[in-house]
Amino acid sequence: MSVAAFNLYKNQADILYDETGIKYDAKPYKETIRLLLDGLCEAMDTGDEHLKDLYVGALMVRFWNVPKKLVASCPNIGLEEDDFVDWLYEAIVLACEYRKWQTDPKVNAQQCLNQCVETIRVRKYYEFNLDKHSANYNTVSISNPVGDDEEQTSYEDRLYDEEEADQAKFIDGSASARYLIQNFINKKKLVEAIILDVIAFGDTIKTLKKTVKSIDENGETFRYTKYSHEFWAYKLIQLLSNLPDDYEDYFNDSYDVVPNEFNAALGVIRRANNQKLYREVRATLSAAKTLVQKDL
Secondary structure (H helix, E strand, O other): OOHHHHHHHHHHHHHHHHHHOOOOOOOOHHHHHHHHHHHHHHHHHHOOHHHHHHHHHHHHHHOOOHHHHHHHHOOOOOOOHHHHHHHHHHHHHHHHHHOHHHHOOOOOHHHHHHHHHHHHHHHHHHHHHHHHHHHHOOOOOOOOEEOOOOOOEEHHHHHHHHHHHHHHHHHHHHHHHHHHHHHHHHOOOHHHHHHHHHHHHOOOEEEEEEEEEEEOOOOOEEEEEEEEEEEOHHHHHHHHHOOOOOHHHHHHHHOOOOHHHHHHHHHHHHHOOHHHHHHHHHHHHHHHHHHHHHOO
């Protein structure tokens, strides 16, 4: 990613520290993130562009690893890492529009921003798919009216309805995953919680594609690429075997967890060989299925 962009944001973060005493990477992280987002909200409300730039800079540096994760979660769309930096900015602004952490005591600022990153990701990914389909099927304008004379809508209207539905499903799915993981944490099943978190939010889905023949409305044969997705157990084991050094910070920011209990579970995973990890994964998936059926 652009070194110049990072240096610009880092300079803004340093100025913010000089002027307010808020350091972007100070612990505890949850409190710092809340202070940064609260400050940005206030700057936006009062129209203070100077402070707005400073808070944005600090938040961009604090979450500079997010664009790399977005690259991994959005394959095959032809974007550079720098493009995903803009997604992070949009997510930060969106979080300050929702401000869920200020009205719901069950949601912290970190969780709200995480959710907004997911929201921006699904919006952009959906827009990419719309553009791709538009290129493949450009014989029909999406603005053309369809339906009865009394209740005419356009393909464009219907696509946006589908976009909202897909976004809602994605957001609900992410929230449900975190709720399930928190349930395992509450039941003192920390090893299972870590495995489920990596399954839910790691790059554990394999994208498969194949070329398919079909016939259009004119009777002419055309080819298109059909994509499908499947769970990738091998990649999951790789991720579990190489959890990043900052995974503890990420997990503590994302969930309510007792640090000592988490560290013990993390040690179990770090020491496990592949054979044991596969056993743990199978046991976790079985336990998750049971919990969903009985408790959720």
